[in-house]
Amino acid sequence: MAKKETPKQTNQAASVKSSGKAGVNNWALIVIGVIIFVVFFPTMVVFCVGMFPTFIAFFIERSKKGMVWISVGCMNLVGVTPYIMDLWLISNTPQQALDTVFSVFPWLVWYSTAGLGWLIYLGTPPVVGIFLTLAAASRASTLKASQRRLVEKWGQEVSGNQEGAGPGGMMRGE
Known part of the structure; x- marks a missing residue:
């Protein structure tokens, strides 16, 4: 007679299978990333160096929502x-990528736009x-006018402000 698998054994087998797939997927992403970096080397150099403030914002963020790096990154x-x-x-x-990276003006633009992202992130909550x-x-004044x-x-009875009125304008003892 065949032995039945317990739920614990089934969960362990599933976790081993899923971790194996995750490992393969991670390696596939790494390989694809390296290929993209090699093929588009000049672009990736400018991109990685220029997006450095975004990487810093991502690593220093403490909240779980993750809005700082999105604002700065955009x-x-x-x-x-x-x-x-x-x-x-x-x-x-x-050579063109290195000329761009070693020029001062691009750095000024990159950090200025990242700073603008920080201002948007920090300035939006007070404005809202x-x-x-x-x-x-405005709503309170509209309701008071109404x-x-x-x-x-209808008279003073509907206001709830009459003498002896309890919560909701009901007369005590009613």
Whole structure:
């Protein structure tokens, strides 16, 4: 008679199989990454050096949501893209890539755009907070005006502010 597998044995076998696939997938990604780096060497040099502020933002981020590096990365990519386009359109050589990397102006653009990403990340919450506060104040004034119209139309009983009224405007003892 065949021996039945327990759920514990099945889970162990599944974890061994999945970790084997994950290892193969990781190696495949590494091999593909190396091939891309070799084939597109000048582009990757400019890209990796130019996106350095994004890599730093990714590694220093402590929150689990991961919004700093996305904000910095998007703006940093905006700064790196013109230099990659120049590389592609003028001459895609390692010498041109090194000339770009060793020039001061690209570094100024890369770090300025990354700094703009930081400003967007740090400046957005206060701006949204101000907007929400103004929207809430506007809504409160609209509701107060509506309440005044109801009191004018229906009388003081609907306001809930009469003497002896409990929560919700109900008379005590009702």
